[in-house]
Amino acid sequence: MRNVLTVCPYCGCGCGLYLRVDGKKVLGTLPSKEHPISHGQLCLKGWNVHSFIHSSQRLREPLVKADPAGTYRGTGWDEAYSLITKRLMEIQKKYGSNSIGIIGSAKCTNEESYLLMKFARSVLGTNNIDSCVRLCHAPTIAGLGDSFGFGAMTNSINEIENAKVILVIGSNTTEEHPIVGTRILKAIDQGANLIVVDPRRTQIANISHLHLQPAPGTDLILISGLIRIIIEENLANFDFISRRTENFEVVKESVKKFTPEYVEKTTGLSFSNLRETALMYGHSKASMIIYGMGITQHINGTDTVQAFANLAMLTGNIGRESTGVNPLIGQSNMQGACDMGVLPDYFSGYQSIKDKKNVAKFEKAWSTKLPADKGLSFMEMIKRARQGKIKAMYIVGENVLLSAPNINEAIEALSHLEFLVVQDMFLTETAQLANVVLPSASFAEKNGTFTSTERRVQRIRKCIEPLGGTKPDWQILSELAQRAGYTEMKNKNPREIMEEIASITPIYEGISYEKLDNTAGIQWPCFDKSDTGATFLYKDSFASGKAYFIPVDFTQGSEVPDKEYPYFLIAGRREFQFHTGSMTRKSPTLEREFPYGLVEINPNDADDLKVKSGWRVKIASRHGELETNVSITTAVPEKTVFIPFHFKEGAANLLLGNSDLDPKSKIPEFKVCAVKISSI
Amino acid sequence: MNNVKILFKEDINKFVQICLKEAKVIAPFKTTYGDTIFSPVTSPSEVVIDHGYENSIIPPKEFFLPQEETMLTYGRYKEGYKFKPSLADESKRIIFGIRPCDVSAILFLDRFFRSDIEDIYYLKKRENTALISFCCHEPQETCFCICTDSGPFLTYGFDLQFIDLEDRYFVEIGTPKGEKLIKFNKNLFKDVSVADEKLRQEIVESTKNKFKSARAYFSKTIRKLSEGKVDRNVWDELGQRCFSCGGCSYVCPTCSCFDVADLLRSRDGYSRIRTWDSCMFAGFTKEASGHNPRLEKKDRVCRRYYHKLSYQYVEKNETHGCVGCGRCIVTCLGNINMPVVVEKIRRS
Numbered sequence A: 001m002r003n004v005l006t007v008c009p010y011c012g013c014g015c016g017l018y019l020r021v022d023g024k025k026v027l028g029t030l031p032s033k034e035h036p037i038s039h040g041q042l043c044l045k046g047w048n049v050h051s052f053i054h055s056s057q058r059l060r061e062p063l064v065k066a067d068p069a070g071t072y073r074g075t076g077w078d079e080a081y082s083l084i085t086k087r088l089m090e091i092q093k094k095y096g097s098n099s100i101g102i103i104g105s106a107k108c109t110n111e112e113s114y115l116l117m118k119f120a121r122s123v124l125g126t127n128n129i130d131s132c133v134r135l136c137h138a139p140t141i142a143g144l145g146d147s148f149g150f151g152a153m154t155n156s157i158n159e160i161e162n163a164k165v166i167l168v169i170g171s172n173t174t175e176e177h178p179i180v181g182t183r184i185l186k187a188i189d190q191g192a193n194l195i196v197v198d199p200r201r202t203q204i205a206n207i208s209h210l211h212l213q214p215a216p217g218t219d220l221i222l223i224s225g226l227i228r229i230i231i232e233e234n235l236a237n238f239d240f241i242s243r244r245t246e247n248f249e250v251v252k253e254s255v256k257k258f259t260p261e262y263v264e265k266t267t268g269l270s271f272s273n274l275r276e277t278a279l280m281y282g283h284s285k286a287s288m289i290i291y292g293m294g295i296t297q298h299i300n301g302t303d304t305v306q307a308f309a310n311l312a313m314l315t316g317n318i319g320r321e322s323t324g325v326n327p328l329i330g331q332s333n334m335q336g337a338c339d340m341g342v343l344p345d346y347f348s349g350y351q352s353i354k355d356k357k358n359v360a361k362f363e364k365a366w367s368t369k370l371p372a373d374k375g376l377s378f379m380e381m382i383k384r385a386r387q388g389k390i391k392a393m394y395i396v397g398e399n400v401l402l403s404a405p406n407i408n409e410a411i412e413a414l415s416h417l418e419f420l421v422v423q424d425m426f427l428t429e430t431a432q433l434a435n436v437v438l439p440s441a442s443f444a445e446k447n448g449t450f451t452s453t454e455r456r457v458q459r460i461r462k463c464i465e466p467l468g469g470t471k472p473d474w475q476i477l478s479e480l481a482q483r484a485g486y487t488e489m490k491n492k493n494p495r496e497i498m499e500e501i502a503s504i505t506p507i508y509e510g511i512s513y514e515k516l517d518n519t520a521g522i523q524w525p526c527f528d529k530s531d532t533g534a535t536f537l538y539k540d541s542f543a544s545g546k547a548y549f550i551p552v553d554f555t556q557g558s559e560v561p562d563k564e565y566p567y568f569l570i571a572g573r574r575e576f577q578f579h580t581g582s583m584t585r586k587s588p589t590l591e592r593e594f595p596y597g598l599v600e601i602n603p604n605d606a607d608d609l610k611v612k613s614g615w616r617v618k619i620a621s622r623h624g625e626l627e628t629n630v631s632i633t634t635a636v637p638e639k640t641v642f643i644p645f646h647f648k649e650g651a652a653n654l655l656l657g658n659s660d661l662d663p664k665s666k667i668p669e670f671k672v673c674a675v676k677i678s679s680i
Numbered sequence B: 001m002n003n004v005k006i007l008f009k010e011d012i013n014k015f016v017q018i019c020l021k022e023a024k025v026i027a028p029f030k031t032t033y034g035d036t037i038f039s040p041v042t043s044p045s046e047v048v049i050d051h052g053y054e055n056s057i058i059p060p061k062e063f064f065l066p067q068e069e070t071m072l073t074y075g076r077y078k079e080g081y082k083f084k085p086s087l088a089d090e091s092k093r094i095i096f097g098i099r100p101c102d103v104s105a106i107l108f109l110d111r112f113f114r115s116d117i118e119d120i121y122y123l124k125k126r127e128n129t130a131l132i133s134f135c136c137h138e139p140q141e142t143c144f145c146i147c148t149d150s151g152p153f154l155t156y157g158f159d160l161q162f163i164d165l166e167d168r169y170f171v172e173i174g175t176p177k178g179e180k181l182i183k184f185n186k187n188l189f190k191d192v193s194v195a196d197e198k199l200r201q202e203i204v205e206s207t208k209n210k211f212k213s214a215r216a217y218f219s220k221t222i223r224k225l226s227e228g229k230v231d232r233n234v235w236d237e238l239g240q241r242c243f244s245c246g247g248c249s250y251v252c253p254t255c256s257c258f259d260v261a262d263l264l265r266s267r268d269g270y271s272r273i274r275t276w277d278s279c280m281f282a283g284f285t286k287e288a289s290g291h292n293p294r295l296e297k298k299d300r301v302c303r304r305y306y307h308k309l310s311y312q313y314v315e316k317n318e319t320h321g322c323v324g325c326g327r328c329i330v331t332c333l334g335n336i337n338m339p340v341v342v343e344k345i346r347r348s
């Protein structure tokens, strides 16, 4: 039996675990005790990572759609590659490069994401590349990027336990990021105060000192209100503001309208609770803000993230240990996909494509001519596909249908395409629409690196050979590029790809496999060989010297409950399933915990509706409808219901359809939707 | 008194070599990353049994009840369904360097897997495995076997027990299986002197004082729990902290729950596998109707400790269900663990 140290492929915590390998089989998982994040612990998903690897549902050979009815025929790699290159080149010629769209994955390694963006820009000649980060954390990338310099967690997971005040907002931490949850518990045990802002009464809300349940979608107002109170109570840190920031006066002016009366009225919270929160946060010198997708998946997403930045700067709670603004990234390598430039407007390391110098640098390194026009984001690609303007898409490891906000719209868009390629381990709902499906290897079958939510770049290691018939994503991309006649992607192995990444990406410049193999990972930025990375950012200066206060204002989304659709719907995840379930639903233990979709309803609402636990109900929004099972719980407040989004039988995304996008980050309004419920 | 011998440390590698010839040797193995894991070894140099080697992250119970084990495979062929049992591994094995707490736990598991229905998957492996236990002189901070009466020195349960006497080991022979291992190389093992006996005694005494963790007051706790005198708040509070990760059951050397599932694992058919399970999962007690008698986490935490500590079970299992290995202290995401629970109950 071999024990191979690798990284958990599920959430963004980045736990270190051993896969236990007997011959060609992965038979078990155990946590690493020496690992700085896992400390001998894993969540249930982590303990069961081995269980999807050998699933019989894994794809074992490339599939080509044989007829429009959707029957597939297995084929060899050769034929699949020929077909793909031929069709993509035809489409490129006929409609231009920008008629092709590429969607990357938060589950691919950094090396694979880098190759994908190189493939998109060099071979396909388009900047139309994005990933599901657009559906989760685009506001973080855009928001924190503009305020501080980097769109990433400013501090580290291990610093949480020494914080004095923790403000958790829009994050069901114990279920979504269990290891972060443990550190918060530890902080509380050591005397920290925890404030949780969430319309739902989650586990972390249960153990908080103060639980604020604002009306869904009003977090921005709440934060702006806090900023105003802190200024009025003279808790602003003027020394920090004048030394390290710019534009404070404008924000000071802009929060004036967030009067106690206005905030109370819109959020439904009491002023005394708000004041208590403001005083707690403002008085402490180690206040940490931790937030999740409850914040970002809104039309106000970027503005709210920037309001957090303002709050942190206002009190000087940034640039030191146990402070900062800390987004919890949902998937194992979503941070890495962004770092690697799987974004329509950036090359790897957040080097803007708008900057001519960057373009010239990449053109030289890749011996190619690069497209100059800004690419389309995820939702824009879907929209254009629906309009018939995007003709072909190349999707890697993403079950777009279940993760996009409006399934019906996404199905329509993908069905409109002339050509769709999907690379995945399973024949997901999305793959079932593809013309060609390429079977990829799992994380246990390849080498590479993942970057966790705290910017920690770590090695994942190959434990077994790719299951017969599959190939790692990096190899597929490299071979395909060569087929297309591009010779700059003849990569022998991931190590070599990382060398290329380091040579061209300043924040990864000091990272090499050699260094990673001797450490538990390196937290970027890591600028040179001797650099050991940074546990927290902006100690002495922000990315461009000073941080910037950005004034923000509240935009009311169009999805508010009314007479016809009286309930707020919140969509989110539950602890035992992961994302769209393409991996977790293959594990018997996980599947047993939470086997079907459901809707959580408050007991009073259930009385009104005359429904009982376990009953089937129909839920309809202005955009679609679904049937699911009732679960009655006081975890949701009255007039609010919650649906997890892991299940194709009752996927919350059937109901969302609001085409409002956050103007700054292009994330769709995900979290708030108005619905009606009827028993069947 | 057990039969006793002396083995000089310079000869230990030779002894490992003999063991390797006799059987598959499973020993504590230190990964390059510094973690200690029990793993099959092929040479004495891989075995880590230096003075205070840490106990492994998961207990050696995995070699009797693996995290995942195929019990049989079946599929439909032209001739109809065909079933192929995948019987337990019957190769000879030695677990070299198992700690006393884990030996005690295996005795506990033996009783479980022998009672009622004899579990051949477990018992076959158990029969063919010898346990060579190494006593702990440097307990870890999390160890409390001294409170549970399951270490750090045992009087029975092991096949061989090694006690470190600086330059040599004091070797106690517990069973004929152990006796046989010694017989293979008689001249490696020397006779015991009076001074050896004395030193052994001194070490046994002095080790007792090295246990750091506050003593867990088991008897009082067991009494309170069995008499139903535990305040509900205790379970409420603990339940709030549980993440339902199952880790406490997975790492506990006395936990024996498993789940059986039929999975489509290949094109030809199904594998019936059994995997570790945990009473901390909602799915563990969920009934077909959807009703769940232990829906709430607090009820599951309560149940877990009730099973480990109440008279009812202590009587049935001949002892309480904790051997003080301290693994749940490390692995619990919510810092719910045996010493914490015992203390909370005692004070409630």
Ligand code: SF4
Binding pocket: A008, A009, A010, A011, A012, A013, A014, A015, A042, A043, A044, A045, A046, A047, A177, A178, A179
């Ligand atoms: S899902 Fe997250 S918390 Fe759970 S084991 Fe994996 S990385 Fe750790």
Ligand code: SF4
Binding pocket: B248, B251, B252, B253, B254, B321, B322, B323, B324, B325, B326, B327, B328, B329, B337, B338
């Ligand atoms: S309850 Fe905890 S300390 Fe006791 S045997 Fe189990 S894991 Fe070890």
Ligand code: SF4
Binding pocket: B241, B242, B243, B244, B245, B246, B247, B248, B249, B280, B331, B332, B333, B334, B335, B336
């Ligand atoms: S280890 Fe702790 S958190 Fe996990 S199931 Fe057990 S008690 Fe709950």
